[in-house]
Amino acid sequence: MSRLGTIGARLYRGEVGYDFVGKRKIWYAVSILITITAIVGLAVSGLNMGIEFKGGAVFTTPKTSVSVAQAQEFAEEASGHPAIVQKLGNDTLRIQVSELDTAQANTVGKQLAEDLNITGEINAELVGPSWGEQIANKAWTGLGVFMILVVVYLAIAFEWRMALAALVALIHDITITVGIYALVGFEVTPGTVIGLLTILGYSLYDTVVVFDSLKEGTKDITKQTRWTYSEIANRSINGTLVRSINTTVVALLPVAGLLFIGGGFLGAGMLNDISLSLFVGLAAGAYSSIFIATPLVADLKEREPAMKALKKRVLAKRAAAAARGESAEDASEDVPGEPQDALPGAAATAGAVVGQRGRGRGRPSPGKRR
Structure with a gap:
């Protein structure tokens, strides 16, 4: 088994882990800071809307040796x-060139x-x-319908707190993606809209796996006294962490190929527009499913x-x-008469950190007889 596979197995069994939920205030602060930056960039710079939204003309030249900078100067x-x-x-x-009539x-x-010395x-x-404008209106309609269906489905399949957390994560991903477009000045085209709508499904995938x-x-859970809800939520994130990383990397690789090869070297405009929004959105979605959605569910549940x-x-x-004089591990071990099916997998120390090993079920601690 590869090293990554070994780590994934140990994460799933609870032998190692990282306290994502326990440090949720840090992730919330980071996300709020990024979101505020995105909103400020959107308000100050605005979106660089493509010609499809502003109207104008698109000129396609025959083969030429004129550079992009020279052609831009001539066109302006x-x-x-x-x-x-x-x-x-x-x-x-x-x-x-925008705002041109026939x-x-x-x-x-x-x-x-x-100017370009073109004979053709x-x-x-x-x-x-x-x-x-029609594309934009249809995109907003599709986004609204998608959000409603997501909330309804998750509320039925899981519960309303998970539906709310998933909705917050989706809004978080869209805001960051749109904010990056505004800050960097990327052009917004119909391909961008398609990419934004596509990332919603990718963003939701990892979240549903953890949920x-x-x-x-x-x-x-209330029939045992070994773990709190937040601790089980943290184990759920760790147990699916490697799978989330693998699926995100596998999804990002072809998108990066479209972005850097299809858009950069081949100059495929539509591919560049779609892949750029996909690349940014996939990265934001992987972050939100781990650092935002599940910790938020734990916060809401702990209020019950x-x-x-x-x-x-x-x-x-x-x-x-x-x-x-017993350790936290001893306190988390099986107790006669207490239900043991509250959490699948091996027993582990609550809120374990990477490198800390947990004992298996039924193994006595040092110096403790059964």
Whole structure:
């Protein structure tokens, strides 16, 4: 078994772990800071909307040796408007100029052919802003329907607290992705909208995996006094951590290929737009499923009277064990007459940290006879 597989198995059994839930205030602070930065960037810089949303003309040139910078300069001089130039894979250029009508587009096209010293015809395509507006409206409608369906499904399959936490994580991912577009100045195109809608499913996938593990681990939780809800939630994150990392990396690799090879080297504009939003959204989704969604569920559950009472019993049991000179591991061991199916896997120290080993079920502690 590989080293990563060995670590994953030990995480699943609870032999090692990291206290994600216990340090949730740090993750909340980091997420709030990132979100505020994204919102400020969005408010100050705004989104760089593509020509499909503003209207204008798209010129496609034949094969040329003119550089992108030179073509952009010529296009802006000919049109009087800012221009976006992309070099395509066959040494042709795609020049976008906003706010041009048919007559202006014809004039600009002729001037570009002269400036770029092109003998062939420059293909000009006009784009109306109403088309982009329709796409935006449909995207908002799809986003709203998706959010509602997600909340309803998770509330039925799990519970409303998990549905609320998943919704917060989704909003968190979308806000960060849109904020990065505003801060860096990436162009927003229909491909960007497609990518944003696509990342919602990826973001939700890891969250549901952890929630399913948490649901299984908290069956009959109030019938035991070995772990609190937050501690079981933390074990659920650790138990699925390697799987989340693997699925995220596997998803990011082809997206990175589309972004850096398809968009960077081949100059495929639509591929670049879709893959860029996917890349940012996948990374944000992996973060939110581990650091936001599950800790938030633990916070909400710990407010319940039953969970508060359970926490008191667990802490009282550990305090009594400490008074007898026993370790926290001894306090977490099986007790005769106490249900042992509250948490699948081997017994482990509550809130274990990486490198700390837990004893298996039924193994006596040193100096303790059965």
